[in-house]
Amino acid sequence: QKEVEQNSGPLSVPEGAIASLNCTYSDRGSQSFFWYRQYSGKSPELIMSIYSNGDKEDGRFTAQLNKASQYVSLLIRDSQPSDSATYLCAVTSGAGSYQLTFGKGTKLSVIP
Amino acid sequence: GAVVSQHPSRVICKSGTSVKIECRSLDFQATTMFWYRQFPKKSLMLMATSNEGSKATYEQGVEKDKFLINHASLTLSTLTVTSAHPEDSSFYICSARAYGTTPYEQYFGPGTRLTVT
Numbered sequence: 001q002k003e004v005e006q007n008s009g010p011l012s013v014p015e016g017a018i019a020s021l022n023c024t025y026s027d028r029g030s031q032s033f034f035w036y037r038q039y040s041g042k043s044p045e046l047i048m049s050i051y052s053n054g055d056k057e058d059g060r061f062t063a064q065l066n067k068a069s070q071y072v073s074l075l076i077r078d079s080q081p082s083d084s085a086t087y088l089c090a091v092t093s094g095a096g097s098y099q100l101t102f103g104k105g106t107k108l109s110v111i112p
Numbered sequence: 113g114a115v116v117s118q119h120p121s122r123v124i125c126k127s128g129t130s131v132k133i134e135c136r137s138l139d140f141q142a143t144t145m146f147w148y149r150q151f152p153k154k155s156l157m158l159m160a161t162s163n164e165g166s167k168a169t170y171e172q173g174v175e176k177d178k179f180l181i182n183h184a185s186l187t188l189s190t191l192t193v194t195s196a197h198p199e200d201s202s203f204y205i206c207s208a209r210a211y212g213t214t215p216y217e218q219y220f221g222p223g224t225r226l227t228v229t
Contacts, residue, residue, distance in 0.1 A: 032216040043205045043223040044156070049216070088155070092216050098144055098209050100218060104155040 002027040004091050006103035014111050019076040021106050023089030026070070032092040033065055035074045038105065039085045048074060079110045115139050116208050118221035125196055126229055132192045133224045135206030141186040142208035146218060147179070150203045162189045196228040 003026040013019045021035075032051055036044035050056045050063040050072065062075040072091075076083055086105040092098060115138040125131050135145055144163050148156045160181050162168040168181035180192040189208075193200055203225050207218040 034217070036220075043220040046217060046219060051216075098216060098218075099146070099158060099161060102156050 002101045004089055004101050004103035006089050006106045008104060009107040010109050011106055012109045012111055013079050017079050019079045019108055021074040021087050023072045023103055024070055025091045027093050030091045030093055033072045034090040036088040037085045038088055044088055081110045081112050084108055084110045114219040116219050116221040118206055118224050120224060122225045124227045127197055128195055130192055130194045131196055132190055133204055135189045135221050137187045137208045140210040144209040145183055145189040146207045147191050148205045198228045201226055201228045
C-alpha cells in the first residue's frame with residue numbers, strides 16, 4: 001500500500017515568517033513529487049514539482065527532496081495571509097506510472 | 113498554459129437521474145485524464161484513469177457502470193454519474209496530464225459540485 005503522510009495541522013505562522021510543510025512517503029520507488037495548494041471549496045493548484053534530490057526554488061517557495069529518507073518538504077518564505085490554504089503532497093511511483101498518491105494535506109494558517 | 117476547464121461548476125439533480133460532467137484541456141493535448149472525488153474535509157480520492165481512445169481504468173470500489181467515463185479526444189473527457197443518489201453528492205474534480213517535458217504533472221480543473229436531492 002503506497003502511503004503519503006502529512007501532518008494535518010493546522011500549522012499557524014505569523015505573516016512574514018517561514019512556513020515549513022513536511023511529507024513522507026512509503027514507496028521507495030517513487031520518482032516524482034509535487035506540492036499542490038488547495039483553497040477551501042476549490043480544486044488543487046500545482047505550485048511545485050521536484051524530481052531529484054536537493055532543493056528547488058521558485059519565488060517564495062522552495063521544495064526539498066531527500067529520497068534516502070523518503071522525505072519531501074515545502075518552505076514558504078515571507079508567508080502571506082493569502083498563503084492560508086491546505087497544502088497537498090503528491091507522489092507518483094515508478095517510471096511509467098502517472099497516478100498521483102496524495103497525502104491528506106496540511107492546513108496552513110498565516111496570521112496577519 | 114496548462115488550463116483545464118470543467119462544466120458545469122455546480123449541479124443539483126434529483127435522485128435517480130443522470131448527470132454528465134465535462135473536462136476539457138484548453139491549451140494542451142491530454143493523453144491521460146483523471147477523475148477524483150472529494151468529500152468535505154477529506155483528501156482527493158482517485159476514481160478512474162482515462163486514456164484517449166481506450167476504456168477507463170477504475171479504482172477498486174468504484175462502480176464502472178455507475179460512473180461512465182468517455183475520453184473521446186485528446187482534449188475532452190466526460191464523467192456521467194448514472195442513477196444518482198444522495199450519497200453521490202460530492203466535489204468531482206478532473207485533472208489532465210500533458211504531453212511534453214513535464215509528463216508527470218497533473219493540472220486540475222476547477223471542479224464540479226454535485227448535489228443529489
